[in-house]
Amino acid sequence: MSDLTAVFRNQRSEIQRLGELAERFGAGEHLGDDEVMAINLVLDEMVANIIENAYDDQGEHEIHVSLARHGDTLTIRIEDDGRPFDPVQAPAPDLDLPLEERPIGGLGIHIVRSVMDAVDYRRQDGRNILTMRKTLGRS
Amino acid sequence: MDIFQSTSESGILTLTLSGKLDAETTPHFAEVLDGSIERGERRIILDMSALDYVSSVGLRALILGAKRLAPLDGRMVLCGPQDRIMKLLEISGFTSIFTIAATRDEAAETLR
Numbered sequence: 643m644s645d646l647t648a649v650f651r652n653q654r655s656e657i658q659r660l661g662e663l664a665e666r667f668g669a670g671e672h673l674g675d676d677e678v679m680a681i682n683l684v685l686d687e688m689v690a691n692i693i694e695n696a697y698d699d700q701g702e703h704e705i706h707v708s709l710a711r712h713g714d715t716l717t718i719r720i721e722d723d724g725r726p727f728d729p730v731q732a733p734a735p736d737l738d739l740p741l742e743e744r745p746i747g748g749l750g751i752h753i754v755r756s757v758m759d760a761v762d763y764r765r766q767d768g769r770n771i772l773t774m775r776k777t778l779g780r781s
Numbered sequence: 782m783d784i785f786q787s788t789s790e791s792g793i794l795t796l797t798l799s800g801k802l803d804a805e806t807t808p809h810f811a812e813v814l815d816g817s818i819e820r821g822e823r824r825i826i827l828d829m830s831a832l833d834y835v836s837s838v839g840l841r842a843l844i845l846g847a848k849r850l851a852p853l854d855g856r857m858v859l860c861g862p863q864d865r866i867m868k869l870l871e872i873s874g875f876t877s878i879f880t881i882a883a884t885r886d887e888a889a890e891t892l893r
Contacts, residue, residue, distance in 0.1 A: 657804050661834075676865045679834055683869075686836045690804055737874025741847055749873050750837035756872045 644670060647708040652693045652724075660685040660707075667709045677778060680757045681709065681718065684774060687750035688720050688729070696724020696770070714779055718758070720772045727770055728763045729754070782806035784813050793892055794822040795885065799831035802839030811842045818846070823855035824892040828885060830861030840873055847878065856880075860888040 646667045650656040661682050668678035685707060692705055706721040734755075735748040755761055758774040765771070782800040789795070794817055802810060817825065827843070829835075847857050860882040862870060870876060882888035 654804065661801070661803075679865055682834065683836060686803060690836075690838070735874070738877065741844075741851060741878045744844055744848075744874075744878060746841050746844055749840055753837055753869065753872055 645708060645710045646670070647706065650689060650705045650707060652697055652703040652705060654690075654693060656693070656705075657686060657690055660689055663707065663709070671711050673778065677716075680776070681716070684718055684754050684757055685720075687754050688772060691727075691729075691750060692720070692722045692724055692770075696722055696727060698725065711778070714777055716776045716778050718774045718776075720770075720774075722770050723768060724770060726765050728765075729772065730761055730763045782810065784810060786813070786817075788822075789889065791889070791893070793824045793826060793889055795826040795828055797828040797831065799833075801834040802832060802842075803834060803836045804838045807838045807842050810839070811845070814842065814846045815849070818849055818853070818855065823850065823853060825850070825855070825857040826882075826885060826888045826892070827857060827859050828861055828888075829859055829866060830863070832862065832866060835866055835869060837873075840869075840875070843875070843879070856892060858882055858888040858891055860885055 646663065648663050650659060664678050664682035664685060667681065689705055689707065697703055703723055708719045710717045729751045732751045735745060735752050758776045760775040762773045782798060782802060785797040787795050796813065798810065850857055858880045861884060862881065870881065880891050882891060
């Protein structure tokens with residue numbers, strides 16, 4: 643069992659640190675490249691989304707990220723104080739559309755929901771709390 | 782991320798990407814791709830074999846490039862993605878809008 647937590651500011655330059663966090667966790671847990679990439683992707687997509695869309699003001703905000711492994715279950719938790727946003731309710735993109743009609747956006751959350759086995763959202767005390775789980779060692 | 786460009790005798794442009802295609806590096810890639818289309822490139826191979834990571838920002842740039850090329854009778858073919866990148870392309874529904882070739886030769890063949 644191990645835990646790794648980090649705090650990120652709502653600035654785009656923080657995205658690079660997400661990859662470093664994923665790699666540090668992966669190295670500590672002896673995870674494979676595929677799993678490290680999955681963690682990096684999930685952090686990248688969700689935290690970038692918060693940085694880009696969650697805040698109405700120009701002020702500095704903290705985004706709390708934690709990675710934990712209990713047995714073969716990986717848990718990623720992301721907490722922010724931005725406007726309420728429930729990614730579980732976001733509509734799935736229509737992947738059967740031809741190129742001309744294919745929308746440009748909406749892929750990030752779809753990827754997260756595909757990569758993780760479970761995504762839970764709750765709003766508590768003015769904060770968005772996203773808890774995502776994945777069974778390791780299974781693609 | 783590094784981008785290498787090469788043009789074959791048959792006029793196919795190959796862009797070879799390495800490293801990460803994410804929020805930080807995608808603007809540069811989009812600039813290179815847009816610039817290529819602007820100067821008249823219509824058959825483009827994107828060699829992804831040395832690419833380790835792609836996020837949705839990078840995927841958006843691929844869709845945008847393909848959408849720009851289509852009305853110009855142009856085409857972009859992806860080639861050689863690593864297994865985990867291929868899985869991501871499948872998840873994202875790219876297999877129905879892009880030709881994904883195993884090798885550069887195979888990619889060039891589909892553009893002839």
